[in-house]
Amino acid sequence: MGQRLICCLDAPSALQPPPLLPVRRKLLLLCIMLFLWLYMFYSCAGSCASVPGLAGRGAGEAAATAGAHGEGLQVLSKLLRRAPSGGAKGLAGSAAASPSEPREEQSAAPDPTSPISSFFNGSGTKKLPQAIIIGVKKGGTRALLEFLRVHPDIRAVGAEPHFFDRNYEQGFAWYRDLMPRTLDGQITMEKTPSYFVTKEAPARISAMSKGTKLIVVVRDPVTRAISDYTQTLSKKPDIPTFESLTFKNRTTGLIDTSWSAIQIGIYAKHLENWLLYFPIGQILFVSGERLISDPAGELGRVQDFLGLKRIITDKHFYFNKTKGFPCLKKAEGSSKPHCLGKTKGRTHPNIDREVVQRLREFYRPFNMKFYQMTGHDFGWD
């Protein structure tokens, strides 16, 4: 009996839990926590784009940022990339219909309705934009916005809201809701290139705020028209030739100014409309050509105009020979190089040299007027 007692006291007690159990319990608890954590991240995939630091970026880019923060988060990155990126209410439809911006070029909009996402969106508020890229279509507006997003003090909505032209009746609350959350000192931005040629846009933007800073990326109107035509051709291969659309009467050489591809390039005429509501100093004109040949230089001007520290410099860019354009060494929220998609930098069709020449003559007086109005010679002639 005594022997048995000694034996039982020495042996692991039946009353004590085996030493492995607490470890298992801890492991189980850890697993549950990890699962919950994964679930929360997965659920907020879209909304993470609204979290300061990731604002206005799609789930993929948000994921890339998460991935950059640690090895373990790389698994999360993959999950997030697969996560459905919901469109902001009412925006998806209008953006899909946008003639200036094919859908594949737009960043995924966040899903602000997810309840778990609001947990992550605690800091920052949605504000109406203080600066807008108002044009011009095919000027290089997407490149400018993507480059600006590298700046930590800029938060931009990825898709084109088309508020001041197509969605104005939705009201300012709708518009504000599309915006990413920002902290004090951060600038909210959007770009919709069609604003520049929309008659009502200047009065409407002025009604939102007289102090709104306006940015216009302008490009040689002849190349811009060809770029515009190339985009339409890529969607509708059966359209008439550029040459035939250019003229009302080819024999007399009368240009068809009602064709939007031609009309948009009469910059001086559109600018007059803006100057009724905004002083010229409140509008920055970015050269679409220089945005390609010297992106850092143009970005320097834009940062000055926005009152921001010059953080985006030549260190951020490299020239991608295959793409034929400058690209970002690191897209914001990613460690990987980033070029714009294949709908930017399309090969243009060859246009009859005489037609190009005629168009140059047509635009010359308007260009001169535009140089005079802006105090800047863009060198298109």
Ligand SMILES: Nc1ncnc2c1ncn2[C@@H]1O[C@H](COP(=O)(O)OS(=O)(=O)O)[C@@H](OP(=O)(O)O)[C@H]1O
């Ligand atoms: N870095 C970089 N990468 C690619 N493309 C660049 C870049 N910088 C400017 N561009 C020029 O941008 C032109 C498209 O202009 P937008 O972005 O304003 O087009 S849109 O109105 O939003 O559809 C596009 O016009 P196309 O070349 O005719 O396709 C480009 O020439």
